[in-house]
Amino acid sequence: MKKQAISKREFLKYGFLGSCFCLLGAGKLHAINKLSLSTGDLWKWSKLSRYYIDTPRGAKCLICPNECTLKEDEAGDCRSRVNHKGKIYSIGYGNPCSLHVDPIEKKPLYHFLPESRSFSLAVAGCNLACLNCQNWQISQVSPKDTRNYDLMPSEVYKQAKHYNCQSIAYTYSEPIAFYEYFYDSAKIAKAHGIKNVMISAGYINEKPLRDVAKYLDAANIDLKSFSDEIYARLNAGSLDPVLNTLKILKEEGVWLEITNLVVPDWTDDLDMIKQMCQWLYKNGFEDTPLHFSRFTPMHKLTHVPATPISVLNKARTIAMNEGLKYVYIGNVPGTDAENTYCPNCKNIIIERKGFRIIQNNLKEGKCKKCNTPIAGVW
Amino acid sequence: MVGITQVFYYSLFLLSPFCVIAGMLFTLIAKDESFLSDKNRVDAIYAWESAGSMMGGIILNFVLIWYFKTFESLYILMAIGVFVTLYLAVKTNHTFISGILIFVFLAFNFLYFQNDLDKSVRELSFPNQEIQFVKDTPFGVLAITKHAEQTNYYENNVLMASSGDVTVKEEAAHFPMVQYDNPKNVLVLSGIITGILDEIVKHPVQRIDYVDVNPWVIKIAKDFFEIDSMKPVHIIKDDPIRYLKSVDQKYDVVIINLPKPSTIQFNRFYSQEFFLLLKNHLTPNAVISFSMPSSSNYLNEEARNLLSILNKTLKTAFDHVMILPGSEDYILASDKELTYQITEQIAAKNILTQYVNDYYFDDDLLKSRSQLIMGQLTDDVPLNKSYNPVCYQSQIKLWLSHFDVNYWLPALIILLFSGFFFIRASDVNKGVFAAGFAGTSIEFVLLLVFQVIYGYVYVVAGMFIMIFMGGLAVGAYYTPKVFKTIDRKLFSRILLFIALFVFVLPAIFILLKNIYLPAVVIFITFFLLLAFISISTGVVFSMATRLGHNDHGVIASNVYGLDLLGAAAGALLFAIYLVPVAGFLWSVVITGVLNLFVAGWVWVKK
Numbered sequence: 001m002k003k004q005a006i007s008k009r010e011f012l013k014y015g016f017l018g019s020c021f022c023l024l025g026a027g028k029l030h031a032i033n034k035l036s037l038s039t040g041d042l043w044k045w046s047k048l049s050r051y052y053i054d055t056p057r058g059a060k061c062l063i064c065p066n067e068c069t070l071k072e073d074e075a076g077d078c079r080s081r082v083n084h085k086g087k088i089y090s091i092g093y094g095n096p097c098s099l100h101v102d103p104i105e106k107k108p109l110y111h112f113l114p115e116s117r118s119f120s121l122a123v124a125g126c127n128l129a130c131l132n133c134q135n136w137q138i139s140q141v142s143p144k145d146t147r148n149y150d151l152m153p154s155e156v157y158k159q160a161k162h163y164n165c166q167s168i169a170y171t172y173s174e175p176i177a178f179y180e181y182f183y184d185s186a187k188i189a190k191a192h193g194i195k196n197v198m199i200s201a202g203y204i205n206e207k208p209l210r211d212v213a214k215y216l217d218a219a220n221i222d223l224k225s226f227s228d229e230i231y232a233r234l235n236a237g238s239l240d241p242v243l244n245t246l247k248i249l250k251e252e253g254v255w256l257e258i259t260n261l262v263v264p265d266w267t268d269d270l271d272m273i274k275q276m277c278q279w280l281y282k283n284g285f286e287d288t289p290l291h292f293s294r295f296t297p298m299h300k301l302t303h304v305p306a307t308p309i310s311v312l313n314k315a316r317t318i319a320m321n322e323g324l325k326y327v328y329i330g331n332v333p334g335t336d337a338e339n340t341y342c343p344n345c346k347n348i349i350i351e352r353k354g355f356r357i358i359q360n361n362l363k364e365g366k367c368k369k370c371n372t373p374i375a376g377v378w
Numbered sequence: 379m380v381g382i383t384q385v386f387y388y389s390l391f392l393l394s395p396f397c398v399i400a401g402m403l404f405t406l407i408a409k410d411e412s413f414l415s416d417k418n419r420v421d422a423i424y425a426w427e428s429a430g431s432m433m434g435g436i437i438l439n440f441v442l443i444w445y446f447k448t449f450e451s452l453y454i455l456m457a458i459g460v461f462v463t464l465y466l467a468v469k470t471n472h473t474f475i476s477g478i479l480i481f482v483f484l485a486f487n488f489l490y491f492q493n494d495l496d497k498s499v500r501e502l503s504f505p506n507q508e509i510q511f512v513k514d515t516p517f518g519v520l521a522i523t524k525h526a527e528q529t530n531y532y533e534n535n536v537l538m539a540s541s542g543d544v545t546v547k548e549e550a551a552h553f554p555m556v557q558y559d560n561p562k563n564v565l566v567l568s569g570i571i572t573g574i575l576d577e578i579v580k581h582p583v584q585r586i587d588y589v590d591v592n593p594w595v596i597k598i599a600k601d602f603f604e605i606d607s608m609k610p611v612h613i614i615k616d617d618p619i620r621y622l623k624s625v626d627q628k629y630d631v632v633i634i635n636l637p638k639p640s641t642i643q644f645n646r647f648y649s650q651e652f653f654l655l656l657k658n659h660l661t662p663n664a665v666i667s668f669s670m671p672s673s674s675n676y677l678n679e680e681a682r683n684l685l686s687i688l689n690k691t692l693k694t695a696f697d698h699v700m701i702l703p704g705s706e707d708y709i710l711a712s713d714k715e716l717t718y719q720i721t722e723q724i725a726a727k728n729i730l731t732q733y734v735n736d737y738y739f740d741d742d743l744l745k746s747r748s749q750l751i752m753g754q755l756t757d758d759v760p761l762n763k764s765y766n767p768v769c770y771q772s773q774i775k776l777w778l779s780h781f782d783v784n785y786w787l788p789a790l791i792i793l794l795f796s797g798f799f800f801i802r803a804s805d806v807n808k809g810v811f812a813a814g815f816a817g818t819s820i821e822f823v824l825l826l827v828f829q830v831i832y833g834y835v836y837v838v839a840g841m842f843i844m845i846f847m848g849g850l851a852v853g854a855y856y857t858p859k860v861f862k863t864i865d866r867k868l869f870s871r872i873l874l875f876i877a878l879f880v881f882v883l884p885a886i887f888i889l890l891k892n893i894y895l896p897a898v899v900i901f902i903t904f905f906l907l908l909a910f911i912s913i914s915t916g917v918v919f920s921m922a923t924r925l926g927h928n929d930h931g932v933i934a935s936n937v938y939g940l941d942l943l944g945a946a947a948g949a950l951l952f953a954i955y956l957v958p959v960a961g962f963l964w965s966v967v968i969t970g971v972l973n974l975f976v977a978g979w980v981w982v983k984k
Contacts, residue, residue, distance in 0.1 A: 098675045137678040172675045308526035333733040354737035
């Protein structure tokens with residue numbers, strides 16, 4: 001009898017190996033990509049971080065609650081901090097990938113210098129990984145992977161002035177990921193009379209937040225949901241640090257507005273929204289503008305339809321019933337919920353349409369009709 | 379959005395049970411049949427299997443797709459499988475197996491008739507949405523869902539539009555419409571459900587020709603999306619290219635809402651040939667427009683490459699190209715200079731809009747963002763042509779960039795996996811691999827070239843697969859009858875023959891593209907070419923089974939395995955890598971070289 005080309009034992013062996021190969025193959029798709037991120041090489045745009053400690057496992061970053069412990073040449077979750085010779089460096093210092101001039105209402109900041117323009121900048125990287133990220137092209141990559149401008153902190157405010165902007169917005173990606181650049185730019189800009197606004201998810205530790213807050217004039221914090229589980233699954237974060245950020249910014253006297261993106265099937269539970277509003281009221285945020293923003297299909301959630309407008313209206317009603325005074329709906333052209341109403345006499349204080357103001361009934365920060373102070377930086 | 383890793387795992391999970399059993403069954407039946415008839419019957423079984431596949435294709439394409447839902451089709455196939463097995467079990471007195479089968483079948487029947495499985499699966503696809511309408515059409519599965527007051531429209535589970543989305547419909551309509559002084563005739567290719575027609579009629583147009591290949595989409599738009607401005611609209615149920623080739627009508631504005639070039643089939647709507655065809659139907663200074671995914675606040679490399687290709691390709695037909703960033707990146711082209719003063723024009727023309735107006739847009743900021751994008755584009759990219767569909771590759775790379783996956787890694791895995799078995803295979807089985815690779819690749823390329831020349835494929839794709847399977851059956855079945863003596867030299871000659879045929883194909887393609895032929899001649903030509911390559915592949919398979927000296931079961935498993943591996947490698951590498959990188963013509967040549975190399979190898983290694 002002729003020898004068989006393959007025995008049963010060999011068949012099982014090769015079959016098993018083949019299956020493992022197939023399964024590992026798909027895993028490798030990610031694993032090999034990770035290698036390219038782990039680069040500890042410094043470049044011109046590197047800056048030593050002030051927020052890390054040495055541990056037996058490596059350098060531990062203390063900027064955000066992720067608190068990544070980085071071994072030599074490793075990059076953090078944010079992709080913009082690396083361990084180089086035992087020290088943590090930001091590799092996004094002075095190399096923004098995105099520079100634009102935007103209306104301040106686009107941030108959104110409705111109670112802060114209305115109709116002004118903001119010089120907006122971003123460096124690649126983010127400490128969260130939201131499935132619905134609008135700026136995934138820059139938030140989920142390293143500064144080494146983007147085409148960048150060379151714009152050191154001492155030049156940022158000059159650009160803002162050049163474009164006739166009253167403020168600089170650290171936005172689009174996540175300013176916490178490029179903290180050193182954000183901090184130095186804000187400090188210099190403040191000294192030259194330009195205001196600083198932080199548009200952030202607020203996922204930051206207390207010390208760095210308090211340090212930068214003294215140079216901040218306003219912030220819009222994206223309170224993505226009021227559930228730790230959803231924060232973990234949707235954003236790779238957690239709720240408590242963000243709530244803590246809101247409290248600290250308030251304590252530090254930074255003008256604060258909050259955005260809540262209502263994502264169908266993720267963050268559109270009205271009971272959860274009610275709990276969130278109750279927490280805000282209980283913690284003294286009744287004067288803080290809250291923007292319920294309409295989700296549009298984005299990044300990894302392109303199969304999820306946009307938020308129905310009725311859901312946003314219900315959320316707004318809940319928030320107002322819970323005692324919040326200034327509640328808006330965003331990303332819905334033509335809605336009345338863009339206007340600011342006097343919490344006392346209910347008249348229109350500021351009538352908005354998009355990024356324009358149609359009428360302004362504000363006089364020295366108060367309602368023209370009933371003289372009620374309207375919170376904000378006017 | 380589903381990533382490539384998920385696609386891989388789900389495909390593996392869903393298809394493995396069937397594929398592994400089907401593969402084992404082939405070997406088992408080939409071995410048993412050869413044993414019982416005391417001669418090599420492996421090729422005959424292959425022929426029967428291919429004939430079965432052909433029949434399956436016919437039933438699927440002409441009956442199941444048209445008249446049954448997915449689970450109804452699966453039920454029918456299962457019932458056929460159960461009854462055939464039951465018949466064989468009873469015939470061979472395997473009462474235990476018969477009993478189990480009857481039990482399983484009855485249990486499944488209970489499950490099937492107690493539940494609407496189609497509905498249940500659909501509900502899983504659309505959580506928290508009320509499904510209002512689902513229709514399996516030959517062009518895809520269309521679904522309408524309701525979430526609160528909002529109506530959503532899905533094609534093949536891909537969200538295409540939602541009611542109340544003024545942003546998309548206003549941008550898509552008014553960005554191009556304001557560019558033309560007084561547009562009278564407008565052509566709209568697909569996208570009725572977005573409500574774009576309601577926006578276009580705000581301009582004093584005389585005629586809107588709306589072209590959509592799927593008649594169900596138009597019905598859905600009327601039934602579910604309150605599309606009421608249909609007065610000047612002429613509905614044309616046709617493929618856009620077929621339509622444009624059949625009329626002389628000229629248009630002032632053309633708005634393209636077709637799917638992005640994520641497949642080679644859709645790539646043709648972004649090719650130089652298509653833009654030139656459109657140009658023949660435009661009045662002087664007419665404007666065309668389409669959109670690509672939004673680059674938002676940063677143009678990543680993948681988006682930059684895609685936009686650069688489109689920009690360069692458009693410039694071969696139009697003097698001016700402009701990209702306006704909105705909810706998507708809108709790409710406009712015309713022979714006249716285009717304006718950034720969108721809101722100024724809207725106001726001047728007295729068009730009432732909710733979103734595209736100076737409340738939401740600042741023309742200067744729009745201009746600066748547009749110029750920023752245009753300034754980053756490069757001319758160092760290839761043109762997107764029918765035979766060189768580079769946009770398709772670029773779109774795949776853009777999709778992969780969502781998942782942090784390198785475009786080339788899947789290719790590496792495929793090469794390592796198939797390379798491992800290819801190297802281990804005998805010389806003859808290397809030939810089977812090469813023929814399998816050529817068979818699938820050429821089938822694929824013929825389908826795509828047919829699409830380029832004829833206009834579109836759709837149902838014809840099913841016919842191509844049927845002919846291919848039929849050709850395999852004929853080749854495998856008749857080889858032992860035609861060739862009385864089969865040796866390695868003859869085998870390598872057949873491989874050489876395939877290589878030569880493949881080398882001649884580019885010349886045929888160029889010829890077909892440059893001469894006008896009636897549709898019937900095009901059909902016959904392609905069916906003959908397809909029959910040729912499939913019969914040749916069947917011949918190679920049959921000869922390989924007769925050149926083996928092992929047990930029939932081993933021969934069957936080796937030859938069948940290498941044939942399928944070659945076909946799989948061909949399907950993946952050819953479609954995803956070779957064609958986008960090298961274009962149709964060079965991809966075909968590379969396939970020919972593989973066959974030539976293996977033919978020489980078999981000839982030399984005796």
